[in-house]
Amino acid sequence: xxxxxxxxxxxxxxxxxxxxxxxxxxxxxxxxxxxxxxxxxxxxxxxxxxxxxxxxxxxxxxxxxxxxxxxxxxxxxxxxxxxxxxxxxxxxxxxxxxxxxxxxxxxxxxxxxxxxxxxxxxxxxx
Amino acid sequence: xxxxxxxxxxxxxxxxxxxxxxxxxxxxxxxxxxxxxxxxxxxxxxxxxxxxxxxxxxxxxxxxxxxxxxxxxxxxxxxxxxxxxxxxxxxxxxxxxxxxxxxxxxxxxxxxxxxxxxxxxxxxxxxxxxxxxxxxxxxxxxxxxxxxxxxxxxxxxxxxxxxxxxxxxxxxxxxxxxxxxxxxxxxxxxxxxxxxxxxxxxxxxxxxxxxxxxxxxxxxxxxxxxxxxxxxxxxxxxxxxxxxxxxxxxxxxxxxxxxxxxxxxxxxxxxxxxxxxxxxxxxxxxxxxxxxxxxxxxxxxxxxxxxxxxxxxxxxxxxxxxxxxxxxxxxxxxxxxxxxxxxxxxxxxxxxxxxxxxxxxxxxxxxxxxxxxxxxxxxxxxxxxxxxxxxxxxxxxxxxxxxxxxxxxxxxxx
Numbered sequence: 001x002x003x004x005x006x007x008x009x010x011x012x013x014x015x016x017x018x019x020x021x022x023x024x025x026x027x028x029x030x031x032x033x034x035x036x037x038x039x040x041x042x043x044x045x046x047x048x049x050x051x052x053x054x055x056x057x058x059x060x061x062x063x064x065x066x067x068x069x070x071x072x073x074x075x076x077x078x079x080x081x082x083x084x085x086x087x088x089x090x091x092x093x094x095x096x097x098x099x100x101x102x103x104x105x106x107x108x109x110x111x112x113x114x115x116x117x118x119x120x121x122x123x124x125x126x
Numbered sequence: 127x128x129x130x131x132x133x134x135x136x137x138x139x140x141x142x143x144x145x146x147x148x149x150x151x152x153x154x155x156x157x158x159x160x161x162x163x164x165x166x167x168x169x170x171x172x173x174x175x176x177x178x179x180x181x182x183x184x185x186x187x188x189x190x191x192x193x194x195x196x197x198x199x200x201x202x203x204x205x206x207x208x209x210x211x212x213x214x215x216x217x218x219x220x221x222x223x224x225x226x227x228x229x230x231x232x233x234x235x236x237x238x239x240x241x242x243x244x245x246x247x248x249x250x251x252x253x254x255x256x257x258x259x260x261x262x263x264x265x266x267x268x269x270x271x272x273x274x275x276x277x278x279x280x281x282x283x284x285x286x287x288x289x290x291x292x293x294x295x296x297x298x299x300x301x302x303x304x305x306x307x308x309x310x311x312x313x314x315x316x317x318x319x320x321x322x323x324x325x326x327x328x329x330x331x332x333x334x335x336x337x338x339x340x341x342x343x344x345x346x347x348x349x350x351x352x353x354x355x356x357x358x359x360x361x362x363x364x365x366x367x368x369x370x371x372x373x374x375x376x377x378x379x380x381x382x383x384x385x386x387x388x389x390x391x392x393x394x395x396x397x398x399x400x401x402x403x404x405x406x407x408x409x410x411x412x413x414x415x416x417x418x419x420x421x422x423x424x425x426x427x428x429x430x431x432x433x434x435x436x437x438x439x440x441x442x443x444x445x446x447x448x449x450x451x452x453x454x455x456x457x458x459x460x461x462x463x464x465x466x467x468x469x470x471x472x473x474x475x476x477x478x479x480x481x482x483x484x485x486x487x488x489x490x491x492x493x494x495x496x497x498x499x500x501x502x503x504x505x506x507x508x509x510x511x512x513x514x515x516x517x518x519x520x521x522x523x524x525x526x527x528x529x530x531x532x533x534x535x536x537x538x539x540x
Contacts, residue, residue, distance in 0.1 A: 003432040007200050008407045011193070105375040106336040111344075112370040116302055116329030116355070118362030 133496040135159060139260055146313060147253060148306045152529060157253065160494040161263045161537040162504070162520055169266045169538070173515035175234040176225040176508035178422045182415070183239055184219045184513060186405050187395045189414065201400035202449035202479040206361045210377045213391040216284035218512040220393035221277055222247065222353065226527075227506045228486050234506070235486055236426050240452075241396035242389055243356050245307060246507055246533070247274075248314040250519035254535045263537025267517040271318065277512045278319045278351075278388075285349045285386030294323050295348035295386070298341050301355060303328025308354040315353055329355060334372050339385045349386040350376075357394045358450045398449045399481045402430040430483040438464045443485035448478035454528035459485055470526050493522055493534055502532065 036047050037056050046060045106112075136159040140149035149157040190197070191212050198208055224244035226237045251271050258265040286295040299316040301308035309328075316324055331342030339347045352360075363373035379385050395401075408414045409423040429436070437444035441462035448456050456476055458469035467485075488503035502522035509516040523531030 002435075003200065004403060004407055004436075007197065007404065007432070008411065010197055010200075011189075011404065011408065012411065012413055105370055105372075105378065110368070111333040111335045111340060112365035112368050112372050112375070113330065113333050114365035114370075114372045115300075115332040115334075115360075115363050115376075117364060117366070118359040118373055119302065119355070 132159070132494060136496055139257075143253070143256070146310050147248065148310060151307060154530060155496050155532065157249065157533045158493055158495060158522075158535065159257065159260070161257060161261050161535045162491060162493075163263065163537050163539040164266070165539050166266070169518060169536075172227060172234060172506055172508050172518050175227060175236065175426050176510060177513075177515040179225055179236045179239070179426050180223070180510045180513055180515070182405060182419055182423060182427070183241070183396050183401065185415070185419070186401055186408075187219050187392060190395060190401070190404070191392070201398045201404070203395075203398060204358060204361050206374050206377060207357060207394065209381050210357070210391045211395040213381065215288040215386070215390045215392070216281060218281075219390070219396060220510065221281040221389055221512055222274075223393065223396070223510040225508050225510060227508060229489050229504070229506060230486055234426065235428055237428070237483075237486075237505070238399055238402065238447075239396055239510075242393040243352075243354050243397075244509070245311055245354060246519060246521070247311055247353075247509070249533045249535075250507070250509060250517035252314065253533075254517070254519060257535040258537045261537070266536055266538050267519075270511075270517045273514070273516060274511055275318050275320060278315055279321060280512070281388045281390070282319065282321060282349050282351065282386075285388050285390065289348070289383040289386045291348055291386070296345060297321055297324040297349045297351060298327045298332075298347045299324065299351040299353070300327050300329050300332060301353065303330065305354075312351070312353055315351065332372075334370075334375050334379070337384070339376060339379060347385055349388065351388045353389070356450070356452070357397075399430070399447060399451075399483075400432070400449045400479070402427070402483065403432055403481055406430045428484045428486060430481055432479075432481060434460065434464060434482045437462065437482060437484065443467065445483045445485045446480050447483065448475035448480055450478045451475040454524075454526040457526050459525065468525055470528055472528070488525065488527070491522065491534075493532060495532070503527070504534070505531070 036044065036049075042058055043060070046058055047056045048059050050057050136149075139159055140147070140157060143149065147157070149155070190201075191214065195205070195208055198211070199205065203211060220241040222244060223239055223241040224246060225239050227234045228237055250267055251274055254267050255265040282295065282297055297319075299312040301312040303309055309326075313326055316326055325341060325343075327341040333340045333344070337346075339350060341347055357377075360373035360376065361371075364370065365372050376385070380387050380391065405423060406427060406429055409420055409427070412420065415423065431437075434444060434446065437460075443462050444460050446458050446460065451457065453472075454470045455472040455474050456470065456478070459467040461467050488505055490501050491504050492499050492501050503525055505521045505527040506518065507521065508518045518536055520534040520536055521527050521531045522534045
């Protein structure tokens with residue numbers, strides 16, 4: 001299923017249903033394994049689910065390893081794995097989100113700096 | 127000699143402004159001594175388009191706050207920000223947002239909204255009027271600085287009250303201290319606000335511990351005004367000595383109401399260009415929006431999807447741009463058969479999931495630069511101040527508006 005369709009289905013089926021009915025919103029219910037990509041030119045039988053990375057990988061016979069994979073709703077060459085922002089969905093399911101519970105970042109009473117260092121990946125305001 | 131004379135005039139005009147403005151950027155002319163004349167009717171049309179589209183974005187943001195983690199992930203929001211962007215700290219989704227539009231034969235179309243960290247503020251709200259006065263034109267943005275002042279003050283106080291504050295907050299305006307545009311934009315807002323008990327602090331002067339955020343004088347901050355530092359960059363900030371992820375720690379402090387922040391967290395919710403996909407597909411399906419809002423979307427917005435196939439099937443040229451990108455960086459234009467037409471030289475956002483939007487060519491105009499007259503593409507910007515249409519301005523440059531584009535002031539015809 002195309003990512004656009006998938007997103008629409010999720011919104012209409014759950015979030016919007018709550019909004020339109022006046023009921024409280026219900027969490028979007030996804031399967032643990034997202035649907036296999038349906039993309040023209042890519043044969044269904046060669047998509048393999050990678051449990052560890054949480055993504056569909058395209059492995060055609062004689063393809064020389066794993067030249068493509070399906071991540072964030074789009075096809076990518078495997079070289080994207082080396083980019084700084086690459087993070088499979090399986091890794092965020094384990095809970096990297098900032099939470100309102102106890103602090104998880106400070107182990108001592110000293111102050112820390114380093115603000116602004118993240119802009120090295122390019123860009124300020126725009 | 128004509129343009130030598132223009133260069134002298136420009137230098138004479140901008141020299142006194144350099145103490146807190148940036149007529150040049152990246153060692154190139156940026157702020158033109160020229161004015162692009164438009165009618166009052168066109169200004170009204172731009173503002174109407176921006177304000178209507180702003181309402182569409184705001185309504186969509188309110189819905190997406192209720193979406194689950196995976197939906198936010200599909201829209202390319204970093205996982206560290208989910209709880210942050212679900213916060214609603216004040217009535218407007220964004221205090222200062224800028225809608226970028228393009229004039230077409232069918233009226234104005236919206237390319238995108240920069241809701242979280244828009245720049246181009248001092249140019250439109252302040253310098254535009256100075257250039258108009260110099261060149262004998264009427265400033266369509268006249269009087270709008272006062273409304274900006276009111277909005278900034280209100281936002282600061284709303285943020286302070288949200289964290290339980292009473293009395294007078296200590297407000298710090300922060301930006302990269304070595305980036306002239308960001309620094310002077312932040313200082314402009316600080317001065318414009320007229321708030322007492324404020325200071326400016328470069329980002330590398332901020333400190334954080336488990337109790338709160340502090341400025342360069344070790345004074346605890348109540349409200350952080352970070353007009354120009356993107357959240358998607360903030361989450362990559364680390365203390366190089368301790369390894370503490372200070373950006374994530376700051377988001378955690380904001381979530382726990384230890385410090386307030388402007389633009390508010392909801393502004394980041396509008397920053398992903400994936401929101402335009404959400405709006406467009408809900409419009410195509412006839413869902414969620416009122417009949418009037420569907421008419422606005424049809425009139426002002428461009429088809430936007432997560433895949434290019436929608437355009438290739440119809441042989442329609444399209445633009446590929448990252449969900450989180452700025453200044454044309456990593457934007458490319460394709461012919462209807464999927465072949466590349468043009469790509470920006472900067473490719474810093476290849477790790478951000480792309481959206482694909484119908485390509486609409488920016489109209490051209492002739493501008494006066496110190497190097498002579500040039501033909502350039504025009505991008506129209508219109509600010510939304512707490513949701514209300516406000517100052518407008520033009521960026522002119524390449525087919526993709528990038529860091530090398532000029533600021534072209536706007537004046538009223540007649």
